[in-house]
Amino acid sequence: MRFVGKKNIPWKNNRNNNINQSFIIMATSKKETVDLTVEQRLKKLYELQTMLSEIDRIKILRGELPLEVQDLEDEIEGMTHRVGKYTEDVENLKADIEAKQNKINTAQQAIDQYNNQLHDVKNNREYDMLMKEIEYQTLEVELQNKRIGETQRAIETKQADIETTKQNLEERRADLDLKKSELNEIVSETKAEEEKLREKAKALECEIEPRLLTAFKRIRKNCRNGLGIVYVQRGACGGCFNKIPPQRQLDVRMRKKVIVCEYCGRILIDPELAGIQTEVPEEKPKRRATRTIKKK
Numbered sequence: 001m002r003f004v005g006k007k008n009i010p011w012k013n014n015r016n017n018n019i020n021q022s023f024i025i026m027a028t029s030k031k032e033t034v035d036l037t038v039e040q041r042l043k044k045l046y047e048l049q050t051m052l053s054e055i056d057r058i059k060i061l062r063g064e065l066p067l068e069v070q071d072l073e074d075e076i077e078g079m080t081h082r083v084g085k086y087t088e089d090v091e092n093l094k095a096d097i098e099a100k101q102n103k104i105n106t107a108q109q110a111i112d113q114y115n116n117q118l119h120d121v122k123n124n125r126e127y128d129m130l131m132k133e134i135e136y137q138t139l140e141v142e143l144q145n146k147r148i149g150e151t152q153r154a155i156e157t158k159q160a161d162i163e164t165t166k167q168n169l170e171e172r173r174a175d176l177d178l179k180k181s182e183l184n185e186i187v188s189e190t191k192a193e194e195e196k197l198r199e200k201a202k203a204l205e206c207e208i209e210p211r212l213l214t215a216f217k218r219i220r221k222n223c224r225n226g227l228g229i230v231y232v233q234r235g236a237c238g239g240c241f242n243k244i245p246p247q248r249q250l251d252v253r254m255r256k257k258v259i260v261c262e263y264c265g266r267i268l269i270d271p272e273l274a275g276i277q278t279e280v281p282e283e284k285p286k287r288r289a290t291r292t293i294k295k296k
């Protein structure tokens with residue numbers, strides 16, 4: 001900045017120096033960004049994309065493991081509840097058997113009492129009544145014994161289910177311990193790696209033109225796979241895989257201006273500039289011309 005024809009004011013010198021230094025820094029950083037060629041910008045942008053994709057991969061890896069751990073914890077909780085419910089059912093069935101056994105004892109006492117009364121009967125009517133009571137109590141004993149047998153089989157089934165569930169529970173607990181240790185190990189490893197990648201990406205962003213960086217971030221945010229810049233693959237966009245017109249392919253290879261896909265809006269880069277080796281089509285051997293000799 002020039003102050004022509006103006007007298008220097010002492011109290012403004014420091015302020016002017018600070019302002020001039022700020023202008024110099026801004027101008028220098030702007031100049032560094034502007035001085036980059038399109039080829040250099042695209043290369044740095046692709047490097048940034050590679051770092052951001054690696055950060056996304058780490059996030060996905062970290063995101064799956066906690067879900068697996070949570071699923072195992074939920075499964076273990078369900079199995080534990082199931083074992084408790086089965087155990088409670090067994091206790092109720094045992095109590096039911098005890099109640100049925102009490103009914104059998106009561107019926108047996110009644111049978112013994114009625115048998116003793118048979119010796120003191122005075123007529124056929126009393127005899128028939130006692131015999132009917134004895135028959136009824138005998139049927140009650142048989143019925144309760146049958147129900148006890150059914151209940152015991154139900155207990156055996158429940159106990160078998162308890163043992164199976166306990167075995168599965170132990171296996172799931174072992175899987176949970178393994179997954180938790182794996183998660184802790186991966187989180188500790190990926191956390192340091194992610195921090196390094198973020199630092200490198202942040203430093204690289206400072207070297208890219210702000211307008212281009214803003215456009216790249218907007219494109220990346222709107223894309224499902226997070227790719228804001230892609231290389232051309234066999235004449236097609238590496239993001240949406242739509243064919244690119246030959247003239248635009250030539251513009252991409254020339255690296256003189258930033259070209260975007262007309263279908264998905266992603267920035268296109270030459271595969272060679274992205275460090276991708278493209279397959280060179282093999283030349284087919286030429287056929288030899290064969291003469292046909294006419295027979296005379």
